Amino acid sequence: MYYFGDSLLPLSYPSAYQWFAKAAKKSQTGEAQYYLGKLYNSGNGVNKSFAEAVKQLKQSANYGFEDALYELYQVHCDGTRKNHTEAYRWLEKAASAGLVDALYENGEFCYHGRFPQSQDYHKAVRLYEAAAMKGHVQAMHDTAYCYRHGKGTDISTKHAVMWYREAALKGHAAAQSNLGYLLEHGEGFGLPKQIAEAVKWYKEAAEQGNAIAMNNLAFCYRHGRGIEEDMDKAFHWFSKSANLGHLAAQNHLGQCYQLGQGVPIDLDKALYWYRKSADQKHPPALNNLALAFEQGLGVQQNESEAIRLYKEASDLGDMSAQYNLGDWYHHHPRGKDLELAKKYYSLAAAQGDKEAKERLNRLLGR
Numbered sequence: 112m113y114y115f116g117d118s119l120l121p122l123s124y125p126s127a128y129q130w131f132a133k134a135a136k137k138s139q140t141g142e143a144q145y146y147l148g149k150l151y152n153s154g155n156g157v158n159k160s161f162a163e164a165v166k167q168l169k170q171s172a173n174y175g176f177e178d179a180l181y182e183l184y185q186v187h188c189d190g191t192r193k194n195h196t197e198a199y200r201w202l203e204k205a206a207s208a209g210l211v212d213a214l215y216e217n218g219e220f221c222y223h224g225r226f227p228q229s230q231d232y233h234k235a236v237r238l239y240e241a242a243a244m245k246g247h248v249q250a251m252h253d254t255a256y257c258y259r260h261g262k263g264t265d266i267s268t269k270h271a272v273m274w275y276r277e278a279a280l281k282g283h284a285a286a287q288s289n290l291g292y293l294l295e296h297g298e299g300f301g302l303p304k305q306i307a308e309a310v311k312w313y314k315e316a317a318e319q320g321n322a323i324a325m326n327n328l329a330f331c332y333r334h335g336r337g338i339e340e341d342m343d344k345a346f347h348w349f350s351k352s353a354n355l356g357h358l359a360a361q362n363h364l365g366q367c368y369q370l371g372q373g374v375p376i377d378l379d380k381a382l383y384w385y386r387k388s389a390d391q392k393h394p395p396a397l398n399n400l401a402l403a404f405e406q407g408l409g410v411q412q413n414e415s416e417a418i419r420l421y422k423e424a425s426d427l428g429d430m431s432a433q434y435n436l437g438d439w440y441h442h443h444p445r446g447k448d449l450e451l452a453k454k455y456y457s458l459a460a461a462q463g464d465k466e467a468k469e470r471l472n473r474l475l476g477r
Contacts, residue, residue, distance in 0.1 A: 114127040125157075141170070161190070168186065214239075214241045218238035232263030240274075248286075268300040272290065284319040288324035294306070306337030322355040333345035344373075365381045365399060366399065381403075394432065395431065397429065398424040404416045437453075
């Protein structure tokens with residue numbers, strides 16, 4: 112077929128146009144009109160004509176060729192003839208006909224509230240799941256996300272895992288990473304821990320370039336979670352993730368350089384990565400950079416800068432920074448302030464820091 116080209120008939124849009132035009136005069140299946148519409152829309156093999164493209168595609172749709180419905184949506188989205196209202200009308204027709212790409216695209220309109228559709232998570236998740244059931248891989252991932260976070264539906268970790276797994280099995284890297292996270296932290300989601308399987312999915316996603324999975328895989332290697340501890344591999348994956356811009360990985364990489372984990376100690380590089388992450392307001396990096404200034408690790412000691420960074424991290428909810436501020440105001444000879452110590456120990460204790468809770472109780476005389 113000239114439209115697609117193969118070893119017998121090389122690609123030729125002019126020849127394809129001639130044969131489709133002949134077929135359109137004799138056939139009422141709608142297929143020939145559909146391809147004529149595509150050729151007029153693209154200008155391949157014939158002069159580009161929006162009006163003729165719409166005419167042929169509407170004829171195709173009237174004959175019951177459902178792919179023309181989605182093509183009419185795309186035609187009205189393109190170029191200088193954009194008409195969002197008309198485009199969405201055809202998209203809804205295509206979705207109602209069960210066309211998988213239209214189901215997913217309509218889900219996107221509803222989820223994000225794209226004009227002319229107002230935001231409707233309930234409708235979005237129904238459309239995503241309908242597309243997922245027809246094999247649309249991104250829809251599988253997005254359906255899982257909605258179930259995980261309760262977007263337009265009740266939270267259901269069971270359904271989230273099911274759809275993430277379906278997408279993961281088809282090679283979707285983000286689904287592999289998200290599935291790994293749910294399996295690693297199962298107890299927090301009402302699931303049994305399956306850390307070894309989590310590591311498997313992190314590896315699959317990391318090897319496809321997913322920065323989140325790289326960081327999580329590195330963390331597992333660093334702490335021997337579901338796999339034998341290996342600091343060299345931890346450093347390798349933290350480094351790859353950090354260089355892709357992952358903030359937590361940048362902070363972890365700084366720790367590797369500071370502590371000599373998988374790499375010789377290099378405080379200059381540790382500070383570089385702490386700063387890179389802290390400059391983007393990653394709370395644990397702000398805390399680690401504060402520690403460096405407080406203790407003079409690879410940088411001139413600067414207690415006022417340390418306190419500034421601790422407070423910034425604390426304001427962003429970092430438990431370690433809250434504890435460190437409590438400790439500072441509790442014990443430091445030039446900064447002792449027991450009321451502030453109680454304040455910051457209380458903040459850390461509320462997040463589960465047992466040492467902060469014990470110190471707070473002692474200060475309160477409990």
